[in-house]
Amino acid sequence: MLSWRLLVSPYMWSVCRRYLPRAAAVTTVNRSIADLYEREFGVRPEVVRNSTRYRESVPSPLDGDRIRLVHSGGAVPGRSIETMIDAVDVSDERFTLDLYLVGAYGSDSYLDRLRDRVERSDRVRIHPPVAPDDLPATLNSYDLGVFILPPRTTNHRLMLPNKLFDFVQARLGLVFSPAVETDALITRYGLGVTTDGFAVDDLVRALEGLTAEQVLEFKAAAHRAAHELSSEHDLDVLRRTVQRVLAEVG
Template identity: 50%
Template sequence: MRPKILCISFSEITADSRVLRQLDLLAEFGDVTTLSYGAQPAAAADHLEVDTKLASLPQTPLGVALLAIRWHSKAELAAPAVQRALALVKGRRFDLIVANEARALPLAHYIAGGTPIWGDMHEWAPEERVQVLSWKLLVAPLMTSICKRYLPKTEAISVVNDSIAELYQEHFSCSTETVRNARPYVELVPEPLTDGPIRLVHSGAAVPGRNLEGMIEAVGLLGPGYTLDFYLIEARDNGRYLRQIQHLAAGNEQIRFLPSVAPHELPEVLNDYDLGIYSLPPQTRNQALMLPNKFFDFVQARLGIVFSPSPETSRLIEEHHVGVVTEDFSAGSLASAIKSLSRDQIWTYKQNTHHAAQALSSESDSEVARGIVRRLLLERSRPASR
């Protein structure tokens, strides 16, 4: 009988590239039940759907009160989405539980009953949204408490890059394994530049704090000869922020907002463009140490890359000669970096991403993840010592 695996993710799972890759891998080893927002993903054998209206943090009056008095042991299971998840999973047993991000760890440990847990922390949990005052004052201490309490008894922990791994080692003395947000190798070739404008593209979530405004401003500074297409996924605000961004860009015929694309379709769609761009002023340590999905999307799409400075992305851009890093995080710096590139340079960068696409694919990261799953399932199958 195949092992039963539970994957918990308080995200819109069918749009969560990292978790979808994780599910494909987990399905190699067993029958996966997903517990998340959104519809059942293709790799799941069973799905427990949490209503998207239910918050994954304790945002009720009682929950906020618990956060305010620092009663974290009571608050960690108080979120409406967590309460619903407890009801959905009641009475079920699993051979492995995967908890995506810190907010899922208390639930995973509550229901585990001796089942091994893989905590995929993704990024640095204590500073996920510290640029928001209410989050900094109320939620950040909860995340720190969860990490202190549960990471020492979580059998495997993974993060998105080595810089984040160092933070967990430094602050919580826990060993982690790095599973980047790299995607599988895609069989594409670079699309030659046309005689028309340089085609810029950005894909991702329409979430405040991602500096979409700065990219719109940069295109205004570039003037004619450039276009920017956005492929944006609506946030859980019913598209309010996306509409604000569209209004900001209204009247600029160089900028288009195109329908969002399923994660597995992104490289082929983006392959038509010349440069993938992203500039993110670091308001948090996660932003300062970013190595996002979109970097790897752009690589597999065979684009040249223009990113703002970050230790992780800058190292890869320079090591593989796939693009340029802006001098700073301003719209002017982004525009200057783009404008400095000749068509020949852009074509060279596109060819270099083609040569680097295999090395920057998820092959090595998948092997790390497979090692985690093999190890934990083996531990589960061993008879208890007398």
Template identity: 45%
Template sequence: MAWSPLRSDARVLRQIRLFADRYAVTTIGYGEAPDGVVEHLRLPDHVVHWHKDRRLLALRRFETAYRGAPVTVAAAELLADQAKFDVVLANDADTLPLALELAPYGGVHLDLHEYASRQSEESWRWRLFVAPYYRWLLRRHGREADSASTVGRWLAREYRREFGLTCAVVPNAAPYADRTPTPVGAPLRLVHSGLARRGRSLHVMVDAVRSCQRDVTLDLYLMPNDPTYLEQLRASCADLPQIRFHDPVPPEQLGDALAAADLGVFVLPPVNFNYRFTLPNKFFDFVQARLGIIIGPSPEMADLVRHHRLGVVLDDFTGEALAAALDALSDAQVADFKAASDAAARELSAQEQVRGWVRAIDTLAARVGG
């Protein structure tokens, strides 16, 4: 269960691919059926997954808000005629109460992609109306899940402290790719992939390229989540031909696109809890593309960069710090970073990192018998 377009949700796709060869997988979510499933229950495209009655949230009538949410109503209708399932894998907190109501024979595993109650805490509206709802949901239902997982160690610690949830850690690792690091380019080739959202502060990379003393290029593969912001970003780069905007590429093609670069860049100012402790898909995509990595001082990523010697951890999240780091790098250092990604690629691959899901789902399935 996932209230997302399943064919483009990288984490959910990894779950589906992992279990489709071992179990008969039914999915419920948006968009066309993912490959390998036995049945797909498609949520109507017009149903907005995040919509909830603001009046009910303000009145703290959270149960009523959940039951009346359009996505809950639509999903309940799709599931009404289904036979009882053996195991349910519920993605993110919003799916959990409905998953528990299905009462699968083996149980429910909850996979939390973000820290639900602090996801957009930079917004006062979120803090006032939405955060209390998610705190209620997790306090009321979180420990009813038979097992749980999340994307990083810091999030797991906070889920345990605040909600008493014990979460296995399953990072958003990409599948292992058999690649060889490419020689360092001249000019130095930077790349970033991800969402075009204002809160992602993508201008930091633009500022760095503008003030860099060395010759660099920057290729951006951005999802048009906020078309207005994306056009503003394009306009700000009109005098920078070394910055190139590309259409998004499918997940299975992204690795080849990234591998043409030297350094993957991700500098995300910590405007909320999830941004502070982010460990995103793109980090592992960079590793599988055999790139060096430059990041801001985000603890989850910084630990891995330093442990595996993958690249540079900046002192802060500014364009000035990024430009200074790029100017200070030698080609030999970049080559060493790319070689370090190559050495760490198998350990940091999905094949190794998804074992937490395998243990959890196999444990629940073993309860069923037969």
């Protein structure tokens, strides 16, 4: 983080100041970041979320008293994967956690450390990564998609990650740490719960406060929202943006 702030960030800000006002079109992944670009650089981007296509699916039933948590993404230090592992290990026995992880930047050293950690757990498993287009079908057998990310950067604080949309297409409920954009969607569509903070205890409290009935309702809410939170809307925005640019240059 320090190297980014000292070496990379000044360069990126310089590029944005110089070139964004010259761009025929600019897009970004959510409204909060679009507001930030407008405030800092005087450019108003279109919002094209990092969503995935609509899948025909239905929520899977619960497996007795078990509540099956799942997380998918990069095995990147700072993503609080250890927090999720530790929270499940100290939560009540209803909860299991499956992790579909991609090694980061050509190095599996962090992923190897996670594998060593999971070997001590009887309720957490690590699986090989799944191709993005296959991910919703793979995740459908679970109940809750979980993601904890402390706001160490502006992008973290304003995150709207693709995994949220993957979880919705898989018809899962959500358990996310606080963030402006994810909070808004979870609340608007009734998709799940937001933790009070980013520590193990915060996630444990959120999980142990859940009932089976709530989990089923979260999964049903994801099913109801799957069309609206698919990429069809975002592709429409992108098409209109491209058509406008082509009309202007033609």
